[in-house]
Amino acid sequence: MLSRQYLREHPEEVRASLEQRGYDVDLDRVLDLDEEWRALKSRGDDLRHERNEVSGEIGRLKADGKEAEAQEAIERSQELKAELAEVEARADELEAELDAALLELPNVPHESVPVGDDERDNVEVRRVGFDALRELPEEVVPHYELGEELDIIDEARAAKTTGSGFYFLKGEGAMLEHALIQFMLDVHREQGYVDLFPPIPVKTTSMVGTGQLPKFAEDAYRIGGSETEAYDEDDLWLCPTAEVPVTNMYAEEILLREDLPLKHQAYTPNFRREAGEHGTETRGIVRVHQFNKVELVNFVEPDDSYDRLEALVGEAEEVLKRLGLPYRILNLCTGDLTFSSAKTYDIEVWAPGTPADDGPERGGRWLEVSSASNFEDFQARRAGLRYRPERHESAEYLHTLNASGTAIGRVMVALLEYYQNDDGTVTVPEALRPYMNGAEVIEGHEPVGESAVGAGKRD
RNA sequence: GCCGGGAUGGCUGAGUGGUAAAGCGCACGCCUGGAAAGCGUGUUCCCUCUGGGAUCCUGGGUUCAAAUCCCAGUCCCGGCGCCA
Numbered sequence: 001m002l003s004r005q006y007l008r009e010h011p012e013e014v015r016a017s018l019e020q021r022g023y024d025v026d027l028d029r030v031l032d033l034d035e036e037w038r039a040l041k042s043r044g045d046d047l048r049h050e051r052n053e054v055s056g057e058i059g060r061l062k063a064d065g066k067e068a069e070a071q072e073a074i075e076r077s078q079e080l081k082a083e084l085a086e087v088e089a090r091a092d093e094l095e096a097e098l099d100a101a102l103l104e105l106p107n108v109p110h111e112s113v114p115v116g117d118d119e120r121d122n123v124e125v126r127r128v129g130f131d132a133l134r135e136l137p138e139e140v141v142p143h144y145e146l147g148e149e150l151d152i153i154d155e156a157r158a159a160k161t162t163g164s165g166f167y168f169l170k171g172e173g174a175m176l177e178h179a180l181i182q183f184m185l186d187v188h189r190e191q192g193y194v195d196l197f198p199p200i201p202v203k204t205t206s207m208v209g210t211g212q213l214p215k216f217a218e219d220a221y222r223i224g225g226s227e228t229e230a231y232d233e234d235d236l237w238l239c240p241t242a243e244v245p246v247t248n249m250y251a252e253e254i255l256l257r258e259d260l261p262l263k264h265q266a267y268t269p270n271f272r273r274e275a276g277e278h279g280t281e282t283r284g285i286v287r288v289h290q291f292n293k294v295e296l297v298n299f300v301e302p303d304d305s306y307d308r309l310e311a312l313v314g315e316a317e318e319v320l321k322r323l324g325l326p327y328r329i330l331n332l333c334t335g336d337l338t339f340s341s342a343k344t345y346d347i348e349v350w351a352p353g354t355p356a357d358d359g360p361e362r363g364g365r366w367l368e369v370s371s372a373s374n375f376e377d378f379q380a381r382r383a384g385l386r387y388r389p390e391r392h393e394s395a396e397y398l399h400t401l402n403a404s405g406t407a408i409g410r411v412m413v414a415l416l417e418y419y420q421n422d423d424g425t426v427t428v429p430e431a432l433r434p435y436m437n438g439a440e441v442i443e444g445h446e447p448v449g450e451s452a453v454g455a456g457k458r459d
Numbered sequence: 460g461c462c463g464g465g466a467u468g469g470c471u472g473a474g475u476g477g478u479a480a481a482g483c484g485c486a487c488g489c490c491u492g493g494a495a496a497g498c499g500u501g502u503u504c505c506c507u508c509u510g511g512g513a514u515c516c517u518g519g520g521u522u523c524a525a526a527u528c529c530c531a532g533u534c535c536c537g538g539c540g541c542c543a
Contacts, residue, residue, distance in 0.1 A: 042507060049510095055477080055478075059524080
């Protein structure tokens with residue numbers, strides 16, 4: 001959230017930011033609320049000051065045994081009490097309104113973020129791994145067909161147990177998931193990350209802390225109630241990204257300067273409702289309601305956060321480098337930035353098997369596997385994440401950043417398509433083999449059940 | 460789930476209706492040849508900032524006045540019960 005002071009002093013910058021992001025917010029109303037609140041607050045402070053003085057006087061008069069004068073003062077105090085209650089009730093009302101409005105204002109983009117409307121205006125920063133591509137089959141089979149063929153991804157049966165947008169991984173597919181997790185965690189441990197295994201349900205305050213709420217309730221799964229109900233009871237949501245539990249782990253705390261930079265990684269499942277996305281991406285595991293990833297979360301001193309963002313992208317892309325997967329990096333434009341972010345780099349891996357309008361020249365598509373963002377103090381202010389620069393100084397908000405250490409399901413998609421062989425098997429990249437019991441190739445499984453006989457895949 | 464104990468400033472910790480002791484840490488100042496000790500000041504948030512207001516886990520209530528009394532809740536500790 002933006003600080004009230006910043007809003008007061010830089011209203012035009014906030015207005016420009018809203019415009020560039022494509023937000024339609026009545027900023028003047030927010031500014032008016034603030035001004036009116038301050039006037040009432042001041043009036044209330046004066047009244048309270050007077051009451052405190054009268055109150056102290058009562059104590060002294062009573063001690064001196066001057067009952068009549070004390071009684072007079074008590075009556076004066078009662079008058080003040082009534083007036084104060086009125087002023088403060090109105091001030092509280094305004095402040096609540098102001099806070100609610102502030103929670104819905106997005107972060108202000110950094111000056112290095114390109115101005116633009118949507119993903120078409122994102123700026124490609126670099127492309128990696130396209131110089132020495134491996135030889136691909138004439139026709140690369142999309143992962144959803146290949147996954148079915150090898151019987152390592154089963155979407156149909158997951159629809160039966162859970163619904164559309166979920167999938168089973170089986171045999172070598174499930175092994176590949178475990179292998180990718182362990183491989184990624186190892187890479188990031190080398191980079192100085194400390195592992196966390198967080199609780200998967202999170203409270204509303206946590207969702208507000210990182211910015212998923214109050215504005216984006218329709219994206220998340222609520223446990224034990226409708227996402228539109230009041231949050232008094234059964235206040236739990238399914239983790240939409242490990243960013244939420246991990247960032248909020250230190251909410252309302254003051255860290256020491258020596259604690260920074262704080263680097264945590266966490267593997268978790270992530271749940272997204274993907275409301276309004278029905279009809280697109282219905283095949284495959286690119287857009288699903290549950291996906292798993294290793295998330296990287298950084299807490300740093302404010303002066304370091306932009307250097308750290310560059311380094312963080314490097315740490316995330318290391319996974320793709322070691323797997324030998326070609327990818328590109330984008331600097332997201334203002335219109336494509338998420339709510340809490342001041343600047344975001346996307347890492348998109350090349351999935352050569354799936355056709356797309358906006359894919360690379362060689363065909364296939366770009367798949368977003370990581371978003372590395374600097375939130376500056378936006379989340380820190382919402383969640384109460386502070387640090388003490390020097391022991392004797394007052395605490396300041398720290399800066400938070402995070403990046404997926406790449407989404408596991410989508411990396412798997414890229415692997416199945418990019419490492420595909422002519423005979424329909426998939427080569428396991430060398431870096432991953434130690435995590436796959438040494439397996440060099442994924443050969444698949446015999447399908448199970450009568451339906452396979454009907455389809456001519458079993459005798 | 461039940462019974463009992465608890466939550467106070469950066470940390471420890473007193474305070475049972477009259478406006479938050481004390482100690483520790485840290486910083487600065489005084490003192491000193493220098494240091495230690497000692498002394499002083501500071502070390503939460505908000506505001507229209509020579510000043511004022513709020514803050515003793517949270518939210519209600521009683522009262523002229525609440526850290527203190529009452530109600531509800533959260534979390535922590537101990538014991539009992541249940542449980543993969």
